[in-house]
Amino acid sequence: MDIKESKILKEKLYEKDYPCGLRAYVMPKPGYDKKFAMFGTHFGSINNDFIHPETKERIKVPDGVAHFLEHKVFAQKDGSAMDMFAEMGSSSNAYTTFTHTAYLFSCTEGFTDSFRLLLKFVQNPYITDESVANEKGIIGQEIRMYEDDADWQLYFNFLNCMYNDNTVKIDTAGTVETIAPIDRTLLYNCFNTFYDPSNMVVFVVGDVNPDDVFKVVEESVDVNKAPLEIKQFFKDEAPEVNHSRKEVAFEVALPMFMYGFKAEPKYEDIIKEEIAVNIAFEMLCGKSSRLYQELYENGLITSPIGMDITFEREYAFIGLVGESEKPDEAIAKIKEEINKMKHSEINAEEFERIRKRLTGDYIRQFNSVDKIAHIFMANIMRNVNMLDYAEEYNNVTKEDVKKALDKYFNMKYEATSIVKPL
Amino acid sequence: MKIKDGVRAKLIKSGKYKTNMLGVFFSTPLTKDDVSKNALVPAILRRGTKNYPTMRDISIELEKMYGAKFDCSVSKKGENQILKFYAEFVNDKYLEESVTDKIVDMMKDIIFNPLLENDGFKVDYLAQEKVKLKNIIESRKNDKVQYALERCYELMAENEPYSLCEYGDIAGLDRATNKDVFEAYKNMINNFAVDIVMIGDVSDDEFNKIVDSFGFAPRNAAKITTVTRIIPEKVKNVAEEFDINQGKLSLAFRTNIEPNTKEYYEMMVYNGILGGGVQSKLFQNVREKNSLAYYAFSRLDKYKGVMGISSGIEFKNYQKAYDTILEQIKDMEDGKITDYEYETTLKTLKNSLSSMKDEQGALLEFYYGQELISSEETIDELIDKLTKVTIKDVVEVSKNVKLDTVYFMKGKEEA
Numbered sequence: 001m002d003i004k005e006s007k008i009l010k011e012k013l014y015e016k017d018y019p020c021g022l023r024a025y026v027m028p029k030p031g032y033d034k035k036f037a038m039f040g041t042h043f044g045s046i047n048n049d050f051i052h053p054e055t056k057e058r059i060k061v062p063d064g065v066a067h068f069l070e071h072k073v074f075a076q077k078d079g080s081a082m083d084m085f086a087e088m089g090s091s092s093n094a095y096t097t098f099t100h101t102a103y104l105f106s107c108t109e110g111f112t113d114s115f116r117l118l119l120k121f122v123q124n125p126y127i128t129d130e131s132v133a134n135e136k137g138i139i140g141q142e143i144r145m146y147e148d149d150a151d152w153q154l155y156f157n158f159l160n161c162m163y164n165d166n167t168v169k170i171d172t173a174g175t176v177e178t179i180a181p182i183d184r185t186l187l188y189n190c191f192n193t194f195y196d197p198s199n200m201v202v203f204v205v206g207d208v209n210p211d212d213v214f215k216v217v218e219e220s221v222d223v224n225k226a227p228l229e230i231k232q233f234f235k236d237e238a239p240e241v242n243h244s245r246k247e248v249a250f251e252v253a254l255p256m257f258m259y260g261f262k263a264e265p266k267y268e269d270i271i272k273e274e275i276a277v278n279i280a281f282e283m284l285c286g287k288s289s290r291l292y293q294e295l296y297e298n299g300l301i302t303s304p305i306g307m308d309i310t311f312e313r314e315y316a317f318i319g320l321v322g323e324s325e326k327p328d329e330a331i332a333k334i335k336e337e338i339n340k341m342k343h344s345e346i347n348a349e350e351f352e353r354i355r356k357r358l359t360g361d362y363i364r365q366f367n368s369v370d371k372i373a374h375i376f377m378a379n380i381m382r383n384v385n386m387l388d389y390a391e392e393y394n395n396v397t398k399e400d401v402k403k404a405l406d407k408y409f410n411m412k413y414e415a416t417s418i419v420k421p422l
Numbered sequence: 423m424k425i426k427d428g429v430r431a432k433l434i435k436s437g438k439y440k441t442n443m444l445g446v447f448f449s450t451p452l453t454k455d456d457v458s459k460n461a462l463v464p465a466i467l468r469r470g471t472k473n474y475p476t477m478r479d480i481s482i483e484l485e486k487m488y489g490a491k492f493d494c495s496v497s498k499k500g501e502n503q504i505l506k507f508y509a510e511f512v513n514d515k516y517l518e519e520s521v522t523d524k525i526v527d528m529m530k531d532i533i534f535n536p537l538l539e540n541d542g543f544k545v546d547y548l549a550q551e552k553v554k555l556k557n558i559i560e561s562r563k564n565d566k567v568q569y570a571l572e573r574c575y576e577l578m579a580e581n582e583p584y585s586l587c588e589y590g591d592i593a594g595l596d597r598a599t600n601k602d603v604f605e606a607y608k609n610m611i612n613n614f615a616v617d618i619v620m621i622g623d624v625s626d627d628e629f630n631k632i633v634d635s636f637g638f639a640p641r642n643a644a645k646i647t648t649v650t651r652i653i654p655e656k657v658k659n660v661a662e663e664f665d666i667n668q669g670k671l672s673l674a675f676r677t678n679i680e681p682n683t684k685e686y687y688e689m690m691v692y693n694g695i696l697g698g699g700v701q702s703k704l705f706q707n708v709r710e711k712n713s714l715a716y717y718a719f720s721r722l723d724k725y726k727g728v729m730g731i732s733s734g735i736e737f738k739n740y741q742k743a744y745d746t747i748l749e750q751i752k753d754m755e756d757g758k759i760t761d762y763e764y765e766t767t768l769k770t771l772k773n774s775l776s777s778m779k780d781e782q783g784a785l786l787e788f789y790y791g792q793e794l795i796s797s798e799e800t801i802d803e804l805i806d807k808l809t810k811v812t813i814k815d816v817v818e819v820s821k822n823v824k825l826d827t828v829y830f831m832k833g834k835e836e837a
Contacts, residue, residue: 089769137713144668253560288481360489
């Protein structure tokens with residue numbers, strides 16, 4: 001067992017890596033009522049082309065399979081796992097991203113029983129043709145809900161601008177058409193490939209004893225089995241963007257924009273570069289920036305600008321999201337400011353103030369077990385440990401910010417997505 | 423806890439968080455005449471003070487306080503408009519210097535010391551904040567799931583203050599003069615009911631000092647409005663067309679049940695069994711069994727005595743979804759409630775209420791809500807009362823649930 005301690009955060013993380021390839025982590029939070037557990041697999045919407053480990057057959061799956069499987073894993077021989085959690089007074093859920101699927105529950109009482117259930121149900125789905133058909137209706141409505149969600153449209157149109165071939169540009173849930181041919185066999189093929197312990201991570205946070213947690217893991221997972229080797233295929237992605245702009249009309253009140261840059265997922269130091277971009281964003285258009293003040297006073301912006309830094313192993317981009325009466329004018333101002341920043345010195349005092357604030361924001365995340373769990377899982381799935389940020393917030397320099405500006409704010413790879421009123 | 427007339431304070435002590443939270447809430451009954459002017463007050467106060475004349479100055483100052491957070495908001499609880507000023511800041515014990523005093527000073531500066539010109543607010547700021555509030559009002563429809571239920575309530579309460587949007591309305595914002603807004607501001611400071619709520623690692627003494635330092639004078643604040651008993655004579659049906667892909671079906675019911683009464687606890691359990699969670703009748707029947715929707719839930723507004731149901735469906739499934747929902751209501755009345763549904767609901771309620779103890783923001787809202795209805799009840803006491811509610815009580819309380827309005831947000835092609 002490995003113990004990692006952060007002096008700044010006053011938090012400890014216990015880790016155990018098993019021969020089967022499973023990694024389990026526990027972060028004790030004494031005094032908290034809520035306990036939160038997650039069981040995740042490296043199977044997201046971008047994992048759509050692979051070799052079946054037993055039949056050695058190459059399988060290409062339609063869009064939306066990982067998400068569909070997420071829904072169906074809850075189906076067990078003796079009922080729905082979701083109902084079983086509810087019966088124990090626990091609240092369960094799951095989500096699918098581009099890179100992973102995670103199952104989770106939280107509870108204030110009876111943690112061990114719920115935790116056993118989590119580990120058991122994710123390894124034992126009971127999928128029938130009938131239940132697959134039924135689920136198509138439910139997921140169909142989930143897809144329809146997102147079709148009416150302007151933020152979602154803005155985001156996917158942006159990804160569509162960025163990417164030529166990378167499947168990240170496709171909605172994780174697929175479309176009503178792509179999920180139509182999904183059947184039981186296909187779901188089991190994916191399950192048997194990607195839900196192997198070697199491809200999975202367990203994380204628990206709350207007022208728990210790490211030894212007890214690991215004991216349950218060892219009783220519930222075949223920790224000594226041989227790890228599976230998963231062979232996958234990914235399309236090559238050119239560094240250039242697919243389109244530089246996409247604009248759609250939608251049932252919204254005010255135009256929305258997402259503006260940003262595509263980058264290659266080649267990092268020198270993924271955490272430090274992410275922090276540097278974050279500081280650059282804050283200096284550029286954060287609430288304490290000159291530009292934000294100017295945009296606000298000129299009526300080009302009425303609410304804070306959102307910042308998206310996506311540094312995955314398979315793709316990378318950064319973007320700014322906002323609402324504006326005149327999105328193109330707002331974007332033009334942002335571009336102008338980026339160029340100005342690139343050609344001038346970073347103000348040391350401003351850098352220091354923002355660095356401290358972001359450090360405070362980071363520490364604050366450790367207030368909530370929900371936040372810890374979600375952030376931990378998203379990070380560990382890209383081989384980053386969220387505790388490692390603490391040190392990097394201290395190490396980052398204004399030279400790093402300067403470097404990040406040159407590397408990631410590259411006008412050659414810019415794209416704009418606009419959603420405007422009908 | 424009452425400090426003086428119209429001024430209350432509440433401290434919730436806990437050492438487990440890395441931050442402390444402080445909220446100053448002003449409340450007043452919602453009225454058509456004042457709602458827009460009141461909404462402009464926090465919007466304009468956060469723009470600048472005599473000491474920190476721009477938002478940027480305020481943000482820079484907050485960043486210096488180890489990234490303390492400060493913001494304002496406008497909301498409604500039942501027929502009351504709530505203006506909230508709140509801060510979240512790192513617990514002094516993690517720092518070499520105290521931020522608590524600094525952030526309290528900053529809050530006081532924002533509330534009591536606004537940037538003025540010619541005896542009124544800065545003209546530019548007022549104009550900009552009017553545009554901002556209009557944007558917020560018009561953008562409500564962007565979130566269709568939320569908007570469909572809000573719109574349903576609005577139609578139900580057509581002639582009641584409850585139908586007013588907490589941010590006011592376009593005409594009211596246009597009409598509001600600088601003088602009007604300044605008067606609304608003075609009214610807030612001198613006449614609105616005030617609650618100061620704090621959560622964190624703070625002693626009684628320290629808290630009392632903070633409360634005193636705000637120096638609110640006693641006031642004869644308007645009483646918060648409670649449930650107005652209305653029994654719908656006939657069901658109102660409204661459908662509206664939008665350019666959308668999924669229909670949103672919302673139903674509004676009157677319960678006429680006051681918070682703090684025995685019936686209210688019964689209603690909470692009723693709502694849980696009907697549509698609060700995966701074990702509920704709506705989730706199980708509308709979603710799992712009939713595959714009609716991805717989401718289907720019910721929700722109470724305890725300050726108004728109403729319940730709403732909402733679900734996203736195919737346009738063509740309107741009738742089937744409507745019938746399925748009403749069947750669940752009928753089953754509740756007929757006492758068709760299984761032990762599983764009842765017990766699981768109690769556990770679900772208990773879990774979600776206990777979980778709130780870990781979330782500072784949720785706790786702040788909960789305890790302010792309790793203050794508002796003059797209740798000293800803690801989360802544990804609330805849980806205790808809920809566990810005493812029986813299936814028989816739930817069936818009995820179901821008689822109060824009366825359908826008032828059905829709203830369908832439908833597609834443009836649909837006839």
